[in-house]
Amino acid sequence: MFEVLRINLCSPLTLAFALGIVARLVRSELALPRDLVTSLSIYLLFALGLKGGVELSHSSLNQITGPAMATLLLGCVTPVTSYLVLRKLGRFGIADAAGIAAHYGSVSAVTFIAALQFTTTVGYPAEGFMPTLLTLLEIPGIQVALAIGLIQTARSQGTTGENFDASLRRSNRELIHELLTSRSMILLVGGLVIGTAVGETGWKPVQPVFEGMFKGLLTLFLLEMGLAAGSRLGDLKKAGFFLLGFGILMPILHGALGAWLGSMTGLSVGGCTVLATMAASASYIAAPPAVRMTLPEANPTYYLTAALAITFPFNLMAGIPIYFAISKALCN
Amino acid sequence: MFEVLRINLCSPLTLAFALGIVARLVRSELALPRDLVTSLSIYLLFALGLKGGVELSHSSLNQITGPAMATLLLGCVTPVTSYLVLRKLGRFGIADAAGIAAHYGSVSAVTFIAALQFTTTVGYPAEGFMPTLLTLLEIPGIQVALAIGLIQTARSQGTTGENFDASLRRSNRELIHELLTSRSMILLVGGLVIGTAVGETGWKPVQPVFEGMFKGLLTLFLLEMGLAAGSRLGDLKKAGFFLLGFGILMPILHGALGAWLGSMTGLSVGGCTVLATMAASASYIAAPPAVRMTLPEANPTYYLTAALAITFPFNLMAGIPIYFAISKALCN
Amino acid sequence: MFEVLRINLCSPLTLAFALGIVARLVRSELALPRDLVTSLSIYLLFALGLKGGVELSHSSLNQITGPAMATLLLGCVTPVTSYLVLRKLGRFGIADAAGIAAHYGSVSAVTFIAALQFTTTVGYPAEGFMPTLLTLLEIPGIQVALAIGLIQTARSQGTTGENFDASLRRSNRELIHELLTSRSMILLVGGLVIGTAVGETGWKPVQPVFEGMFKGLLTLFLLEMGLAAGSRLGDLKKAGFFLLGFGILMPILHGALGAWLGSMTGLSVGGCTVLATMAASASYIAAPPAVRMTLPEANPTYYLTAALAITFPFNLMAGIPIYFAISKALCN
Amino acid sequence: MKTVPLCLLTVIAESVLKERLVHDLRSVGARGYTLTDAEGEGSRQRRVGEILGANIRIESIVSPEVADRLLQLISNEYFDRFAVIAYLSTVSVIRGEKYV
Amino acid sequence: MKTVPLCLLTVIAESVLKERLVHDLRSVGARGYTLTDAEGEGSRQRRVGEILGANIRIESIVSPEVADRLLQLISNEYFDRFAVIAYLSTVSVIRGEKYV
Amino acid sequence: MKTVPLCLLTVIAESVLKERLVHDLRSVGARGYTLTDAEGEGSRQRRVGEILGANIRIESIVSPEVADRLLQLISNEYFDRFAVIAYLSTVSVIRGEKYV
């Protein structure tokens, strides 16, 4: 276990993230150009999709059905558990609770990638179709949480009935369109389809870019994530102790649930670890703008700090090995 | 033939282009940062030049003279045929006809690259000096078409004589300077010279970037091209049926002419295919700003839609295999 | 010697720099997007640090102590010699002399990299810990020169005493903080630490990006340097003959000093060459903003032209081989 | 040259609002707009901006009536819950009919 | 502080015109200008911009005479055939002599 | 809508001054600012900008008193030695109390 932790902590990925945090702590002017960050995230998502697609072409539909169901179930359960814990135990308001829940119901692609890398490094590579599951988990969690938020707000204000229903449905349609056609969905799903279509032969000539450069560019991206997380550290105090605990314990709970569902549906140890990580991770790309637009009353400090400055580093440094240990225990 | 079409359609290049179009059709917010697009096109042109230069260092002047003459001839003929067809058959105005003709007289570097890739894939690699021909074809076609446009406009307005001559010559001088020192010329020609000078030894250490990464980054660029073409699709209706036919048939005509001239001057099947593709392709990098500045009366919707949303995808998906078939027939 | 010069001149690096200058001379519109340039320099510094760190993990502290002392000494001596020569021989004002001296007291990372590449190419690779020395030399030279400038200005204006001391100390504290936390320091030092920590195993997966792509991307960066230097060429006349001579002779002097100190402290021929190059090079990334803020009276035309349009190309094309020849003579 | 006075409305807002604001402009009758990227700080503290991109700055030349409708709309819909400011100034344009 | 009123001329144009407009500014007597990248929509539909980069926004502080000459020039040379708008406002500057 | 007139101060400066100017704004009492990237040319020739990035353009809505203090400060500290211009105009805002 300690060896596993050491491997995880001493990778360029984790250390680049730490470097970003340190740079912010010493108030360095270091900043990656915004266009570089956007370009890196476009690259990572597309490469992830392509690679996943190529490997998907070796998988049978049979293998996927179970894990896919498990993933969708996670997408419905995790936002609800998050919301309830935040409301009942954390005494957060409706909007804030729903906003944070939307983040924890969705998934962080970088954490997902880190888990993929980790399982490969420790010799338990995950199934090839994991990126397909990623696309399945990205959206429903946001949806469910925002719907809860809108409905509860309306109820608490007494505006129910037909009018509200119609407006809810309309804003929901817009939101679903936005999420389905979001950058990450297009690149992931598009990459998956292209990867499946071209197979190994078509993949060969683009492999140097989309596989060879992957870890290096991911390292740069984690540097940026570290910078972003570092500039959120000051907000930890405003977020309070409850959110700190929530950002660590909730992922462990969701991770255990994910690992269990994974093992039930026949995933390997690596696959379980990755599914657990997906369940445990909190989105900070897709969820924030959706929450900002739909529940503007929710305070961004809470959800961004929790997702980016608490849960992301926790998962990166300790979470993934924990989910791996749980998965190993469950699969034997 | 069908196998060849399949290979062409199932490459990551073509599919990335298609993904871009689909993203626009579903109104996705996906957009590549402008600086990334500029960087990619700088990279592609420079890499193309370097690679071409290294291979040029193995070629003899002897081999090149014939094909170079053929290329220059194409640069004079294709804008004239385009202009005449647009005026006489299409009933376009002077400015619009000349503006479109400038695009079809010049050449699209990405289509050129796609043809290079294609001929290599099907086992008929083109001569190493093709990028040299590319630089020869880029400018004269634009020049000829714009000159026609300016002269015809002047004639139709009755402003001939010395004054006009002087002003035409002045604006022509500016234009030639602009085209000769344009980004693509500097990068292509500069790359060619550097590549020739450094040869294989100097090429080795930069090969991972300028060759290894080429196809992968080209895939990303085609994603952007797809996005651009996709957002032009709505303009197809405004462009009208004539332009649709023109954008498909004119390239086939020019392609056949190119293939024939290539085979006359001793190019291999691959070389003929690439020369044919150059003749058939329409510029959408160098030509648009030149036309916009010189013939502002020409409607950009026409020339951009024709070059980008009709001829480019046609060449990418069906044109290149057709020119290959023609070349094969002519060379045997 | 001539063979060595030829190798140096015929590398893609030097030629890309030349291409940039030519592009400016023919007034081409070619420009690399600013974000690309920033991204490239972030990449180069971080890769340099990482690579250096991995190699540092094989070095003993013992080996480094001597060369580190030599480097710090160079950081104190070179700004003073530069300042004195500029004041006494060049008759520059206090601010201008100190401003230029700050540039020559610091170091140019790209020149450093070019020297590393050169020594490897000619078969005399430098020690693995050279990037560590780079970080040691970057700051003190700027510091020393600016302190001279501030003190001399104050003295010449008669504002001495406690007040001045306090304000000098305050602005010095700010400056040191700024330099220590500057982008290049964070990336270099951060990279060194990460590289040392992860060692060869952690380096492997990121090597394709941080080593494989290095020379190619450096070539692109040198294209940009050429563009920047090219647009400074017009200022050569304003800078005057003295600065032209200074920009060539001072580096040779500093280079010889560096080579001698290197050979005294046990560096190999390659190591001496690189240390000499560091001493000889002039900063144009870290120094300019520091000088601009601290000594706004200094004319940027002087220091930028000298560092970028005189000394940088001189070192790139002729300086490095000269320092190599000196080092070879001294080490035998 | 003969010029007409018109209103120049400037809106500075967090960038998630881009599509919505452009839509609003059109809906109240603005005939065009110009948009630049910006960053900034205001009375409210650092916001969602960091990851989502910073602010946008929208300028639109409109008639006084349209300007008023826009200010009304922005102050009703956005001021409380989003980081938005808006201000008006007077500019002189040629071809006044282009903007109304 | 003592300030003098001067004209601030703002031109928004498709970006192919950048060099020409800067040249025109200089030629009619402007002593400086500031340029930012922008995007936008106007009464004319989407233009060549897409591939060529979008709009530019040029600001120049000038005397009323220079402003008038510029408006005249822009309206003669560009308004019909290019996507360009221009407008004037009044600003107060220190060191008024710097701009005229 | 009911609006109040306030001062809009615009500062265009070489980009090394970014942090210092933002600090100055805050110190004399500005409650917010908006910043965009810009390039430009003025009466002084090409500057350090080339490598260090070009200009910045800072806008701040302030009360007349704050505007005056800022102009004073900028003209004392920067005008001689740095590439900086500053100008004032009048704008109408809603929620006037937000800015003073």
Ligand SMILES: Nc1ncnc2c1ncn2[C@@H]1O[C@H](COP(=O)(O)O)[C@@H](O)[C@H]1O
């Ligand atoms: N006084 C001001 N002057 C100029 N811009 C401002 C001012 N106050 C706020 N802003 C801009 O408006 C945005 C939103 O402000 P706020 O709603 O106060 O957070 C800020 O990010 C600034 O870009």
Ligand SMILES: Nc1ncnc2c1ncn2[C@@H]1O[C@H](COP(=O)(O)O)[C@@H](O)[C@H]1O
């Ligand atoms: N009413 C307006 N307000 C602000 N900007 C405008 C307006 N109309 C046009 N523009 C800008 O001017 C450019 C050219 O407009 P047009 O010539 O109408 O296509 C547009 O792309 C906008 O950036």
Ligand SMILES: Nc1ncnc2c1ncn2[C@@H]1O[C@H](COP(=O)(O)O)[C@@H](O)[C@H]1O
């Ligand atoms: N007349 C002007 N109109 C608009 N901007 C100007 C003007 N003069 C100077 N500037 C801007 O202010 C910066 C500094 O000007 P200067 O101090 O004259 O070099 C320039 O780079 C321009 O961006």
Ligand code: NA
């Ligand atoms: Na989750």
Ligand code: NA
């Ligand atoms: Na052609």
Ligand code: NA
């Ligand atoms: Na030095």
